[in-house]
Amino acid sequence: MSFRPKLRDLEVHVVDQSGQRGVLLRDPLGVSERAIFLPMKLAPLLQLCDGTRDEAGLRASLAVRAGVQIGPTTLGQVLAQMDEALLLDNDRFAEAHEAALAAFRTSTFRPPVLAGQSYPADAEALEAALGSYVAEALTAEQTLDEVEGREVRGLISPHIDYQRGGPIYAGVWQGAEEAIKEVELAIILGTDHIGGAKLTLTHQRYATPWGVLPTASDVVDRVARAVGPEAVFAKELHHRVEHSIELAAVWLHFLLGGVHCSLVPVLCGGFEAFVDEDANPAEDADLAACLDVLQETVSSRRTMIVAAGDLAHVGPAFGDSYGIDFVQKARLKTADEEMLNLICAGDEEALLELVRAEGDRRRVCGLPPIYLALRLLGETEGVVTGYAQCPADSQGTSFVSICGVLLS
Numbered sequence: 001m002s003f004r005p006k007l008r009d010l011e012v013h014v015v016d017q018s019g020q021r022g023v024l025l026r027d028p029l030g031v032s033e034r035a036i037f038l039p040m041k042l043a044p045l046l047q048l049c050d051g052t053r054d055e056a057g058l059r060a061s062l063a064v065r066a067g068v069q070i071g072p073t074t075l076g077q078v079l080a081q082m083d084e085a086l087l088l089d090n091d092r093f094a095e096a097h098e099a100a101l102a103a104f105r106t107s108t109f110r111p112p113v114l115a116g117q118s119y120p121a122d123a124e125a126l127e128a129a130l131g132s133y134v135a136e137a138l139t140a141e142q143t144l145d146e147v148e149g150r151e152v153r154g155l156i157s158p159h160i161d162y163q164r165g166g167p168i169y170a171g172v173w174q175g176a177e178e179a180i181k182e183v184e185l186a187i188i189l190g191t192d193h194i195g196g197a198k199l200t201l202t203h204q205r206y207a208t209p210w211g212v213l214p215t216a217s218d219v220v221d222r223v224a225r226a227v228g229p230e231a232v233f234a235k236e237l238h239h240r241v242e243h244s245i246e247l248a249a250v251w252l253h254f255l256l257g258g259v260h261c262s263l264v265p266v267l268c269g270g271f272e273a274f275v276d277e278d279a280n281p282a283e284d285a286d287l288a289a290c291l292d293v294l295q296e297t298v299s300s301r302r303t304m305i306v307a308a309g310d311l312a313h314v315g316p317a318f319g320d321s322y323g324i325d326f327v328q329k330a331r332l333k334t335a336d337e338e339m340l341n342l343i344c345a346g347d348e349e350a351l352l353e354l355v356r357a358e359g360d361r362r363r364v365c366g367l368p369p370i371y372l373a374l375r376l377l378g379e380t381e382g383v384v385t386g387y388a389q390c391p392a393d394s395q396g397t398s399f400v401s402i403c404g405v406l407l408s
Helices: 055-066 072-084 091-106 123-139 162-175 217-227 244-256 272-276 285-300 326-344 348-357 367-377
Strands: 011-017 020-026 036-039 154-157 185-191 199-201 206-208 211-213 262-268 303-308 382-391 399-407
Touching (some): 036 072, 154 367, 162 244, 162 382, 185 244, 199 217, 199 285, 206 244, 217 285, 285 303, 326 382, 326 399, 348 367
Parallel strands (some): 154 303, 185 303
Antiparallel strands (some): 199 262
């Protein structure tokens, strides 16, 4: 095998397998279901497979940079396994990706991938589960008095699993229930954890255990014409596996009951340039073109705008070298409250500047959908309906912070 292997963007997890520590490589798109295990001594190979080195160059670089001696036969076997598992950016993966994308686009609907995992796949059982979260939220110290008399036009919902975030979901979605039953359209802006594109749309319909929610294809088509189909559909397969929109759509469907409502599902990612550099999303032509179409739609249809995004991700589970103790949890809450105050003031530019000033050290994955929701809403006021710090490891040293916010 003589080629210059280039690794795709993959899920990489440090694991112990059969008593050996190493890294497990998975395809985040699910085009391949195979996972490849590499012993820890070969982990430097991941950085070296950037498309610039042939096999001889990889062996030499491993020896010089990591002190790892590996024979040509062993390296060839490792690279062959990666290739067969579609983990390399090459023609084999491109063909498999095109086939998977075609199958996704021609399917009757996008199935709920977390049904039976994060929530019950049975409709009655799911209704009971969400109802229990509503009951728990109603007994918590949450009040919606501040929302009385206001028109709820949008909300911020978590996208963490229901087991950890159920009451926060329930608090914010219950607060928007009356408004939801009046809407014709829901624009769900969800975090794209895979990334690679600022905006990704789809014509595919999202299904829940209660049935299929139709997609407003006319709106999707107008956005595609305004921004360019190659831009908004290039990463469309992300919709097949990304959970952020799905977890919001389930709550939407739950509260709609039998009321008809169409969706515009938009995955939001690619804000790295706006955080790490001086680029301004307010001056981005693609974002502006998309928002223009969506704002025109909002002015002509009763619409609910949903940002499905979590807040901070801190602790060893997310790459920090330290665990989060009770003092740091208190500091995290204070920092999150500063961020929530800016959100409730409808100040998306100050929100972005806050994250940028911190170097995004808290890893706020909900920044893109929340920022875009605030821009789409225009002048708005928010009310926090709930906040929680959810454990993210078994040691209780890593946390994800989440919130519910009603926007009027």
